[in-house]
Amino acid sequence: MTFSLQDVSFDFDLIKKYDNPTPRYTSYPPANELRKDFTELDYRQAIEASNYRHTPLSLYFHLPFCQTACYFCGCNVVVSNNKRIAENYLDFLAKEIEMTSNLIDSRRKVLQLHWGGGTPNYLSLEQVDLLWENINRHFDIDSKAEISIEVNPRYIDRNYIFFLKSLGFNRISFGIQDFNPQVQEAVNRVQPEKMLFEAMEWIKDAGFESVNVDLIYGLPFQSLQTFEDTIAKTIKLDPDRIAVFNFAYVPWMKPVQKNIPEAALPKAQEKLEIWQMTIQEITDNGYVFIGMDHFAKPNDELAIAQQQKSLKRNFQGYTTKPEIDLFGFGATSISMLEDTLAQNHKTLKEYYQAIETGCLPVSQGFKLSRADILRRDAIMQIMSNFQLDKAEIEAKYHIDFNTYFAPELQALKPLEKDGLVELFSNRIEITSIGRLLVRNIAVIFDTYAKPRTENLFSRAI
Numbered sequence: 001m002t003f004s005l006q007d008v009s010f011d012f013d014l015i016k017k018y019d020n021p022t023p024r025y026t027s028y029p030p031a032n033e034l035r036k037d038f039t040e041l042d043y044r045q046a047i048e049a050s051n052y053r054h055t056p057l058s059l060y061f062h063l064p065f066c067q068t069a070c071y072f073c074g075c076n077v078v079v080s081n082n083k084r085i086a087e088n089y090l091d092f093l094a095k096e097i098e099m100t101s102n103l104i105d106s107r108r109k110v111l112q113l114h115w116g117g118g119t120p121n122y123l124s125l126e127q128v129d130l131l132w133e134n135i136n137r138h139f140d141i142d143s144k145a146e147i148s149i150e151v152n153p154r155y156i157d158r159n160y161i162f163f164l165k166s167l168g169f170n171r172i173s174f175g176i177q178d179f180n181p182q183v184q185e186a187v188n189r190v191q192p193e194k195m196l197f198e199a200m201e202w203i204k205d206a207g208f209e210s211v212n213v214d215l216i217y218g219l220p221f222q223s224l225q226t227f228e229d230t231i232a233k234t235i236k237l238d239p240d241r242i243a244v245f246n247f248a249y250v251p252w253m254k255p256v257q258k259n260i261p262e263a264a265l266p267k268a269q270e271k272l273e274i275w276q277m278t279i280q281e282i283t284d285n286g287y288v289f290i291g292m293d294h295f296a297k298p299n300d301e302l303a304i305a306q307q308q309k310s311l312k313r314n315f316q317g318y319t320t321k322p323e324i325d326l327f328g329f330g331a332t333s334i335s336m337l338e339d340t341l342a343q344n345h346k347t348l349k350e351y352y353q354a355i356e357t358g359c360l361p362v363s364q365g366f367k368l369s370r371a372d373i374l375r376r377d378a379i380m381q382i383m384s385n386f387q388l389d390k391a392e393i394e395a396k397y398h399i400d401f402n403t404y405f406a407p408e409l410q411a412l413k414p415l416e417k418d419g420l421v422e423l424f425s426n427r428i429e430i431t432s433i434g435r436l437l438v439r440n441i442a443v444i445f446d447t448y449a450k451p452r453t454e455n456l457f458s459r460a461i
Contacts, residue, residue, distance in 0.1 A: 008289050009432040010276045014418055016268075022439040022449075024292070025383050026315045027336055028376035029366060029448045034343055038365030044103060046340035046367075050325050051105040053338060058112035059139065060316060061093070061131070062330030064348075065122040067155065071187045071259045072177065072216060072247055076332040076346060077118050086123055089330075089348065092355050094134050096329055096344075099360060101138035104327070110141040111324060114316055115149040121156050125163050132167050146171055148210075153199040154191050161199075165206040172203055173212040178219055179230040186220040186264060193233065200237050210300070213239045217274045218247035220264035227274050231281045241302065242287060242295045243317075244278055291383065291438060294318055311384040318384065331361075339373060341366040371447075374399070379442045386430035386438065411444045 023030040062076075065086055069079045078085070113135070123131070141147070148171035149164060164172070176196055177189055184190045203211055213234060217227060234242060249265060251257040266274065279289060287295040288303040294317065296302040305311040305320040312319050314326050315334050326336040331351040334343045342365035345351040354361035368376070374397045381388045390401040402409065412428070415421050420434035421441055434441055443449045 007432055008279055008283070008435050010279070010436065011419075011433050012269075012272060014420070014433060015272060015436065017418075018420075018437045018440045020440065022443050023446070025379055025439065025442055026313055026317065027334070027341060028379050028446070029341075029368075029372065030446075031334060031341070031343070033448050034341060034364040034366050036364050038342065038362070038367070040360050040362050042365060042367060043335075043340070043342045043360060043362045046337050046342065047100075047103045049339070050337045051108070053325075054105065054108060055323050055325050055338070056109050056111045056142075056321070057104070057139070058314070058316070058319075058321065058324045058326040059110055059114070059135070060326060060328045060333055061113075061115045061120075061135070062117065062328065062333040063089075063115060063120045063122065064118040064331055065089070066117070066119045066152075067122065068188060069256050069259075070177075070189045071256055072189075072219060073256060074248065074250070074254050075118065078348065083122070083124070086127060088352075090123075090127060090131060092352050093131070093330055095355050096361060097134055097138050099355075099358075100327065100329070104139075106140060108140070109145075110139050111145050111321055112316075112319070112326075113141060113145060113147045116316075117150060119152045119155065120149050121151045121160060125160065128163070129167070141168075148172065150174070151199075153195055156199060156202075158202045158205075161202040162206050165208060170208060171210045171212070172208050173214065174199060175214040176230070176234065177214065177216045178222060178227065179233045180221070180226045182221045183219050183226065186260065188259065197237065200239070210240045212241040212243060213237065215242065215244045215278075216247045217244060217278060218249070218266060218271050220260050222266050222274065224270060224273050224277060228277055228281065231278055235281070235285045240297055240300055242282060244275075244282075244293050244295070246275075246293065289435070290318060291386070291435065306385060309385045309387065309389075313380055313384050339368045341368070370397075374404075375445050375447065378405075378445050382428070382430065382442045382445070383438055386435055388428040390426050390428070405445070408444050412441070415441060415444075 064076060064078045066077045066079050067081055147169045149169050150173045153174050177187065178184060179193055200211065215230065215234060249257060249260070249262065282295045283289055286297065288298055290296050290302050290306055301320050302311065302318050310320065312321065314336055325338065328335045328344065331344055331348055332346045334341060342362050344361045345354060345363040350363065351361045377396070378388055378393060393399070394401050409423065412421055412423060416423050419431055420437055422429040422431060430438055430441060
């Protein structure tokens with residue numbers, strides 16, 4: 001049973017066949033490959049090397065605090081109603097910013113800046129202003145930089161939105177998950193429809209350049225009919241981008257999910273039908289399917305970059321910035337330099353202890369080899385642009401593609417037979433059917449992929 005959805009085709013049988021846990025490839029190697037023997041010295045040397053390349057910067061600031069727990073959440077968060085907890089965190093974050101910025105060439109421009117969490121608007125306006133000034137004191141932010149923030153609509157008002165815009169934020173994202181009240185109650189994220197439309201009205205009045213909203217399919221008490229209503233209301237909101245994430249029920253990894261009634265989760269077949277309907281409705285309403293779980297309006301830079309085969313991926317998702325070093329600040333955040341991944345300590349206690357001793361709060365990392373960088377390039381081309389240009393890889397890395405990737409080309413043949421890819425002499429094309437299973441194609445080029453007894457990744461659909 002196959003039918004077309006813009007540039008995507010939906011085949012239930014193939015999706016069921018390939019619906020296995022696979023990395024999302026926001027990095028390569030995947031973050032689970034980070035090593036404990038990676039040291040602060042390794043990270044310092046990586047920063048020094050990045051200064052020689054003089055690539056622009058992307059900065060990420062992790063603000064982990066939430067007032068209440070959302071039961072679907074898979075993020076690294078600290079739930080507390082005691083707002084004073086943020087004061088101490090901001091003090092240590094300021095010290096990390098100072099220590100790290102002292103190692104980075106001050107002439108390197110910041111082209112992207114993002115606050116994530118957690119709930120960044122957990123901070124008071126005074127704390128937002130304090131962190132903003134601290135960042136600007138230590139980094140040179142380009143006048144045309146993308147400056148984005150995630151907000152929780154339950155804890156925001158018009159004044160807060162306009163203050164963010166006045167500081168310099170020009171992009172904003174907020175989570176809807178589902179409009180249905182029963183679903184919202186089941187996941188402890190109650191936010192009435194009026195609240196969501198009011199938040200969007202404030203954002204548009206403030207003049208943000210781009211607005212993203214997040215939805216999740218596969219939550220308890222969702223059905224094809226209820227989620228169709230959610231999609232219709234989301235379209236009415238008219239965001240620039242829509243992300244529709246697949247809910248991964250992993251209570252053994254995220255204990256907060258034990259609060260979710262497992263029996264209320266939609267069955268596998270209905271979940272597929274929900275996803276099929278979602279793609280159909282969103283693309284029928286003029287959005288472009290960017291890949292995996294993202295949609296954007298045709299004039300959005302993500303859609304334009306994909307059309308031009310220049311779209312990239314990093315820990316912040318899809319990006320249009322090709323050559324850029326990402327520096328993460330705050331507990332759990334991950335930095336992604338040209339040949340290095342480095343993650344900060346996950347607990348506040350360890351994060352604070354490292355900074356108190358004058359150390360960068362790095363807990364683990366990974367130094368990429370030339371082969372890793374080559375494979376990362378191949379995987380990211382597949383994930384971002386649904387195509388792998390053999391000649392481009394050959395010219396960049398001085399290899400013969402067919403010889404170097406002979407085992408991978410052989411492994412792709414069954415996928416070609418199933419209609420997921422087309423293998424040409426000069427390129428590999430992901431088909432309209434394969435676009436929904438792009439992770440299963442990319443994983444073939446992943447030398448770290450291996451059978452696992454534990455379930456570390458979400459399923460493909």
